[in-house]
Amino acid sequence: xxxxxxxxLTHPEKLGIAYDPSVNYWRxxxxxxxxxxxxxxxxxxxxxxxxxxxxxARGVWLDAGCGIGMIARQFRESGLRVCGIDMSAALLxxxxxxxxxxxxxxxRRPPRDEHLYRAPVERTPYDDExxxxxxxxxxxxxxxxxELALTEFHRVVRTGGHLxxxxxxxxxxxxxxxxxxxxxxxxxQLVPRWAYWKWEIARLLERSGWEQQMFMxxxxxxxxxxxxxxIPARVRRPLATQPWAASFVLIVAxxxxxxxxx
Numbered sequence: 483x484x485x486x487x488x489x490x491l492t493h494p495e496k497l498g499i500a501y502d503p504s505v506n507y508w509r510x511x512x513x514x515x516x517x518x519x520x521x522x523x524x525x526x527x528x529x530x531x532x533x534x535x536x537x538x539a540r541g542v543w544l545d546a547g548c549g550i551g552m553i554a555r556q557f558r559e560s561g562l563r564v565c566g567i568d569m570s571a572a573l574l575x576x577x578x579x580x581x582x583x584x585x586x587x588x589x590r591r592p593p594r595d596e597h598l599y600r601a602p603v604e605r606t607p608y609d610d611e612x613x614x615x616x617x618x619x620x621x622x623x624x625x626x627x628x629e630l631a632l633t634e635f636h637r638v639v640r641t642g643g644h645l646x647x648x649x650x651x652x653x654x655x656x657x658x659x660x661x662x663x664x665x666x667x668x669x670x671q672l673v674p675r676w677a678y679w680k681w682e683i684a685r686l687l688e689r690s691g692w693e694q695q696m697f698m699x700x701x702x703x704x705x706x707x708x709x710x711x712x713i714p715a716r717v718r719r720p721l722a723t724q725p726w727a728a729s730f731v732l733i734v735a736x737x738x739x740x741x742x743x744x
Contacts, residue, residue, distance in 0.1 A: 493626045493674075494602035498569030500672055505576050508550045511705070525703050527556055530619060530646065533734055534562070536696070537644045541614030542596075544638060546603040546631075546647075547621030551577030558596075565592070565613070567601040574598050604631045611640040618647040620730075623673050632690035633741045645692055645735045651699060651708070652677035653725045660707045669707060683733060689742045692735035701729025 491499070512523040530553055534543075539562060545554045548566030550573055558564055558581065566583065568574050577598055578585040585598045592599045592607055601607050603618065604625055616635045625631045635645050650657055661676040670676065678686075680697065687694050702722035704711055708729025709718055721727040 492602075494569045494604065497624055497672060498571065498600075500668075501570040502572040504570075505550060505572050508552075508573070508576075512550075512552045522703050522705055523552065525700070526619060526648075527553060529648070529700055529732055530617060531556060531560075533646045533696070533732060534615075534617065537615070537646070537734060537736075539615055539644065542594075542612075544606070544608070544613045544616045544635075546606075546616055546618040546635065548577050548598065549573050549619070551580040551583070551598070553617070553619055554583070555581050563596050565596055565608075566598045567603065567606060568598075569600060569602055571600060574600055604634055606634055606638055608638045610637055613639050613643065615639060615644040615646070617645070620648060622647055623649055623675070623677070626674050628678065629686045629690055632686055632692065636691040636737055636741050639737050641737055643737050644695075645737070646733070648730045648732045649683065650677040651701065651725070651728045651731045652679045654708050654728055655726050656708045656710065657729065664707070680731070683731075687733070687735050691737060691739050691741040693738040694733060694735050696732070696734035698732045699723055699725050699728035699730070700732055703729070706730070 512521050514521055534557065542563040542565065543557070545564050545566040548554050548568050551566060554564045554566050554577065566577060574585055583596050583598050586592050588600060599607065603621060604627060616639055622628055622631055639645065657677060664670065684694055700722050701708055702718040706729035709721060709727065713721065722729065
């Protein structure tokens, strides 16, 4: 009998495998420094915490690309109920330890209660309008089709619910330089595009049925591929709010209508 031809991996599956070895990195990213310095991930946790507070987040939210579960743990401690998905089996195992949530076995239908599940953000296993909102931290730059992901989020969020996500800031001079100097790096092997322009994001949100409510520049963390690490700490935070320098943009949107068909 001939050996079957191996199935080609999908883009989300390749991403999951690529991020399996990163558990220790993300532990360190959110861990306190022995010198007492603020954890690298403190800014990200604060930015997402403030964004969800701005929309009075409550109920059940989808963490699209939950990683090791640190943001999910923060929001659960504040009373939010969270279902987390990711494509990295190793990150999900760590997220189970961090959050205490059940990791649903492959092939099982995920419950409506809180849990973790291995699934791509572009095609989730959830019912229409199942969630009160979706948040996604440093994930959407990796998807092959951003509009497909935004449309899927629109499908699973109730009308009036919210979407909170970040992306690399295409206007950043530092990001532009990084994209040229490090174009052969592992990061650029994984992201289909190095960044999206502000007007592209607005257009894709509108096409997928979202009304943009906030667009904010931020990003002074030390290891972001944006602001160089040699910039002094006293200068980094003011720079992080400037369109030409900020590492990231944060977007908050509200579900208002139906996604447009192509």
